[in-house]
Amino acid sequence: MNLGGTVHVNKKGFFVLLFCTIILFIYLYSHNGTEKVINRINLRKLLAVAVQAAENGGREVVEIRNNLKIESKGKTKEGANDSVTTADYKSHCVMLHNLKANFPTVQVISEESIECGDDYSSTGTMEFDGLIDEWVHEDNIRVWIDPLDATQEYTEKLYEYVTTMVCVAINGAPVIGVIHKPFLRTTSWAWVGKSNSFDAIKPREDNVLKFIVSRSHTGKVKEAINEAFKEKEVEIISAGGAGYKVLEVVNGKADAYLHVTAIKKWDICAGNAILNALGGRMTTKQNTVINYSDSDDVVNENGLIATLKNHQYYVDKLK
Template sequence: MRINKTTVTVLFSCVIIIYLIHRNKKTATKINLKELLNFAIYASRRGGNVIIQNKNNLVIKNKGLTKEGLADKVTSADYLSHCTMVKTLKHNFPSLNIISEESDTLCSVNDEVEKVSEGYLYDLDYVDEEWVKSEDLTVWIDPLDATHEFTEKLYQYVTTMVCVVVHGKPIIGVIHKPFENITSWAWIGKAKSTDLDYKGKVDNKNLKISISRSHSGRIKEILDDKLKNYEIVEAAGAGYKSLQVAYREVDAYLHITAIKKWDICAGNAILAAVGGQMTDKENQIIDFSKDSNAINENGLIATLDNHEKFLGLL
């Protein structure tokens, strides 16, 4: 039997092509978490820039009322930040599954994603690369946290947030304060921004507890009934309050009413990265997988130390 060299060459070439296609498909389904962290930081900062640029020409709408009877506001800046952040991430990671507070927003397909500016990406050469299948990843985005306060020009509470979740667990969190130009970020077990370095325990005889200034529910009367020698710190934005805990400005961030997961995911990751924790009021781990309910109904306890001290209070 004679072997035709041309046939062998063609068959061999087909095998190589099939192998390369298979390999490329396999590679395409994986995402480099170090790159994703960098672009999450970049996206949060770009969203923050859009918010600042549009703070004086807002279109404000009401989505309805919260359970506390407060107007659930959304602004044109929320939408613009959402489109900017989602496009930035999707442009670099097309297979990414993203859940955003404003996911129903129709973004213009004609808007170009600007090229990454020099100096915007962090030098993460000291961090080892890690690849994860895109189907195991979910990214939660809050394009403008503390919208109500934003409309009142209480800009110190405003943040943009990105959270990377693997198998339902937050592992990367980014919280950007656009009006202070401060970006706090952490990747559990890998790296964190320098502002999250240990600052020591605040010397204070009374417990300091951060609660929502607009969604507090019955938490004040509950705490009055169960605690002595404590101080309430009313603040806005779950991102802002999570950082209060991470910075050791307060002993705990407590929340008793329902709260959306894009509000708390990034804070969850950052607190875990610096040795703290965030659970529901029954000490249950909060599931952030893509198929989970977007609303955490069972309250919130966020601490750096003595988490058990606050269990049972709510």
Template sequence: MAPMGIRLSPLGVVVFCLLGVGVIYHLYAGVISSRIAALRQHRTVDLRELLALSVEAALQGGREVRRVREENVFEKSKGKAKDGANERLTMANLCSHKKMYHLIKNTFPYLQVNAEQHSRVGAEETGAWNRVIPADLQPIGEGRAVAADDITVWIDPLDAAHEYSENLQKYVTTMVCVAVNGIPIIGVIHKPFTDYTAWALVGSGANVRARSSYSARSPRVIVSRSHEGRATRFIQTALGNHTQVHSAGGAGYKVLALLDPPVEQQERADVYLHITYIQKRDVCAGNAILRALGGHMTSLKGEQIDYSHSAGAANHGGVLASVGLDHLALLAKLQSADSRRER
């Protein structure tokens, strides 16, 4: 008697095949996903390369800012910013942001780059960086490898946009900052109308330095033009009526005012204070440069500003920046004045 065999109907054959394919797919997908996860864990970026790329991005953005100004391209208002000042969306902003954003993403596509939404549209005509370390960056020595997933890059394609629209060129900068686990490590501030660039890599070097002395008894405090009156009253309550208050445009410009750069028409200040909301991309680069020089930039409550992508783009706690002064003592005076004001 012949052994009985198992016969599958055509439908059964199809089901059996589909089950087999499903098992194979899940096994394969599991292997692939684990390999991708492993690659992401081991993917690193050299910080010296990232500094050189950041400098190049700021320079390329600056060329666009200058080109658009020279061509006198139309600019339009974006409306009111959260601090009450008029924001302007300019062709310079768009062109600069496009250059900076795509240069970084074309070179390191897996990095998180915090950019305004409009920078994400348009053709990617900017090529990748050539990975050549410029001569002025060579002295900082070997770079440090950092996990790519720990890095957030912040770009500001046109700092002092309002002043730019008024042709107040000295205040205008383009900036790039690199934060590692939320801490600013690389800062680049470029002044396109004077071709001056300040840069720093915390723990490795900088091409700028702090001044030899700062005034603690009668400090010169630099604030934003948009809220000079409010800031002056608060500062003189905290630090005394003898305190000099000077207003200027652009967060990058204000940080440079604390240093000793050979820049024409650059005012000097002992303290930089911002009392209202400000975008993190405006202050990240300056924060990194000050940290590299032993300085400080905190909120008005003394909190460190978190520049990780998950922490959001806005800083609501104000800004106090100093180098060469007792930062904690300044904070204590400001907080004391603030508590008296609230009573």
């Protein structure tokens, strides 16, 4: 037996083996041979684009404020006018373009649904280089945007309440939240389990319970608070915009944000993510976690309670 003989490589066999290896590789990275399953999104980069989108949308909101066309979508259940403006539409198109230009396959759910052209540019990008990459399959991601929160207050020139918001939900859970105040040029963001833009959070330590509620969708919220906390000293603050109200809770200006009627999920998703990241909670009045996975289920019908601490206390009192 000649164990030291020369091994001859069959070129035809080699190429057949190489071809089979390539086919196997394609199969392993596909489903039924056609549908891609390895199509992952970098959440660190998505956060950067979300901040960019919110800020660029905010620029449109500021620039167009003195040249508005105001329309009405009708009335809310509480009888308030549901306004929409050219600023809502312009901001929507800019934000949608920013997101789709970078992540064309990600599903984006917006308050507005108009067709947008292609003449929208993107400016400025934060890189977040200090954060570690995390990859998630695109099918598990929903991006919720509110191009102009507090539209009614915007038309009344109550600009302090106005925000633009982006939220990234993974498997229905809000994970990244961005709230931009365009007239103050400040942006707040948080990524659950990773990082956030906030300084040290100091929850209120006051004997007076402060609740922040909607100024235009109050429903029976004030009566509910006064009845549930009648043994406490209570202060009720009326304000516009769900994004603004969540930030007031985060910044220690209110103990809880309470809403007792229906509210759209693009209004609350970003704030929900921020509270989750900071150890707070946002739930329905029944203490049910709000799910953001279904693009056809855009309304939270069961009110909400948003707090930075002692969430169960408020849920129990408001039952």
